[in-house]
Amino acid sequence: MTVKKTYRKISFRIVIIYIIISLFWILLSDVLLFRFFPESMFISMMKGIIYISLSALLLLYLMKQSWSVQNDLIAKEYVDDLTGLQNRSSLQKNLTMILQNEERFHLLFIDFDRFKMINDLYGHEIGDIVLKKVSDTLRDNSHIRFSDIISRWVADEFVVVLKNKSDHEVDLFVNSLLAETSAPIHIAGNEIVNHISIGSVHYPEDTTKSSELLRFAEIAAEEAKKNGGLTHVRYRKELSDKANRELYLEEGLKYAIEKQELFLNFQPQIATNTHQIIGVETLIRWVHEEQFISPGEFIPVAEKSGLIIEIGDLVLRETCINIPIIEESLGKELDFSVNVSARQFYQKDYIARTKQIIKETNIDPAKIVLEITESIIMEYTDFVIESLHELRKFGFQIAIDDFGTGYSSFKYLELLPVNIIKIDQSFTQSIEKIRTKAIVQSIISLAHNLDMKILAEGVENLFQVASLREMDCHYLQGYYFSKPLTLDNLIKYYK
Ligand code: C2E
Numbered sequence: 001m002t003v004k005k006t007y008r009k010i011s012f013r014i015v016i017i018y019i020i021i022s023l024f025w026i027l028l029s030d031v032l033l034f035r036f037f038p039e040s041m042f043i044s045m046m047k048g049i050i051y052i053s054l055s056a057l058l059l060l061y062l063m064k065q066s067w068s069v070q071n072d073l074i075a076k077e078y079v080d081d082l083t084g085l086q087n088r089s090s091l092q093k094n095l096t097m098i099l100q101n102e103e104r105f106h107l108l109f110i111d112f113d114r115f116k117m118i119n120d121l122y123g124h125e126i127g128d129i130v131l132k133k134v135s136d137t138l139r140d141n142s143h144i145r146f147s148d149i150i151s152r153w154v155a156d157e158f159v160v161v162l163k164n165k166s167d168h169e170v171d172l173f174v175n176s177l178l179a180e181t182s183a184p185i186h187i188a189g190n191e192i193v194n195h196i197s198i199g200s201v202h203y204p205e206d207t208t209k210s211s212e213l214l215r216f217a218e219i220a221a222e223e224a225k226k227n228g229g230l231t232h233v234r235y236r237k238e239l240s241d242k243a244n245r246e247l248y249l250e251e252g253l254k255y256a257i258e259k260q261e262l263f264l265n266f267q268p269q270i271a272t273n274t275h276q277i278i279g280v281e282t283l284i285r286w287v288h289e290e291q292f293i294s295p296g297e298f299i300p301v302a303e304k305s306g307l308i309i310e311i312g313d314l315v316l317r318e319t320c321i322n323i324p325i326i327e328e329s330l331g332k333e334l335d336f337s338v339n340v341s342a343r344q345f346y347q348k349d350y351i352a353r354t355k356q357i358i359k360e361t362n363i364d365p366a367k368i369v370l371e372i373t374e375s376i377i378m379e380y381t382d383f384v385i386e387s388l389h390e391l392r393k394f395g396f397q398i399a400i401d402d403f404g405t406g407y408s409s410f411k412y413l414e415l416l417p418v419n420i421i422k423i424d425q426s427f428t429q430s431i432e433k434i435r436t437k438a439i440v441q442s443i444i445s446l447a448h449n450l451d452m453k454i455l456a457e458g459v460e461n462l463f464q465v466a467s468l469r470e471m472d473c474h475y476l477q478g479y480y481f482s483k484p485l486t487l488d489n490l491i492k493y494y495k
Pocket residue numbers: 267282283284294295296299312315339340341401402425457458459460477478479480484
């Protein structure tokens with residue numbers, strides 16, 4: 001119900017109560033009192049005074065009540081309960097006003113980089129405290145002026161309107177905010193590291209429409225997120241084109257499973273010494289409206305939309321279903337690597353779902369290598385260590401994918417139950433450089449010392465094969481041996 005309607009209802013009630021009391025007073029004074037005290041000038045004067053005073057007091061009391069109810073309602077309608085900032089309706093209302101009055105302003109869209117994971121891992125209560133702390137930081141920022149607007153747009157998204165500031169002043173604000181909000185937050189014994197992405201749009205330079213202002217700023221914030229987060233991106237036209245393409249992909253992906261547009265390719269993994277196939281990595285493929293769309297393009301969209309969870313299950317299930325077919329056709333036992341994205345891994349029921357698929361398809365989990373990236377490990381280390389131990393205990397093998405591209409801390413290798421390290425293809429492809437060679441050599445030695453297997457990805461030529469053999473790399477994977485193949489081609493070539 002709107003504030004106006006509720007207020008009208010309350011006012012109507014006051015009038016009714018007032019009428020009832022007046023009638024009661026008339027009954028009491030004129031009918032009852034008159035019986036015992038016949039009318040005199042004094043009595044009728046007193047009656048009048050008492051009546052007027054009582055009515056005035058009553059009216060004052062009722063008005064006060066209604067005002068406080070009205071204020072509460074206004075607060076509820078325009079103030080965000082959790083943070084005390086302006087809410088979405090308030091921002092929209094203010095924006096309409098600003099568009100009429102202001103000549104220039106910046107609108108900033110602020111979005112947490114991984115709030116969903118904070119909620120998933122620590123629960124909503126802690127998530128709320130994080131939001132509250134960040135909104136306090138925002139409010140207390142020294143660059144914010146009284147006339148600026150700070151609002152909570154929805155969930156973990158905030159919108160700030162800075163009036164009459166130069167681009168440089170906006171940069172100062174943004175940089176200080178990025179620094180302040182990325183400090184670890186300590187709640188209930190947890191150290192929560194969190195950061196934000198900021199997208200900004202300028203009125204009137206970028207657009208003059210209020211709906212576009214918000215959308216463009218959001219698109220810019222998404223771009224900032226894609227660039228790794230903890231950064232600021234100013235809106236530009238190409239970002240809209242990119243966002244439209246993503247929307248198209250997301251829409252397509254929603255029905256891709258149903259329409260059976262997704263399928264698997266298998267890329268052989270080779271033993272360096274014997275050149276025999278020892279395993280395959282399953283890589284997903286998508287043909288949509290007769291076009292091949294690369295996983296590099298659609299996996300991030302699937303991750304962002306959450307569709308990766310369903311897709312990830314599909315990949316694992318399909319892999320498991322194909323294992324007996326491949327092993328029987330090739331006449332040998334192999335390892336089967338599947339990629340696990342962060343969004344999947346941080347899902348609370350990831351382990352349960354994964355185990356379930358293995359049970360349903362009746363596959364030995366020791367044949368499955370779960371490939372996780374370094375970024376997964378770096379985020380919520382304790383949770384990840386626990387989860388990986390549980391997966392290992394169940395029987396899965398664990399590989400670290402794209403090793404060397406992330407934060408590469410050797411410390412976690414000691415803590416994690418890892419079986420295989422996969423050297424990222426960027427190292428393989430520049431192995432002729434002395435420095436790269438030295439890095440690759442140390443990664444290989446490290447794996448040997450930790451009793452782990454080591455695989456080099458992206459092997460494209462004989463020189464790379466020879467260098468890696470010389471360095472004692474166990475396994476190789478790359479176009480030199482084979483591109484990812486369809487099931488039929490894998491069986492045809494390796495039979
Ligand atoms: P990735 O896990 O690092 O997979 C290896 C990528 O390198 C594959 O690209 C593969 O085709 C390509 N590749 C293999 N050998 C060579 C080579 O010799 N030279 C070059 N230049 N490239 C080579 P693809 O299939 O396009 O996949 C790209 C990325 O998409 C994968 O990188 C992985 O991160 C992701 N991805 C693919 N399938 C899945 C999946 O089922 N689930 C998830 N979560 N991610 C997937």
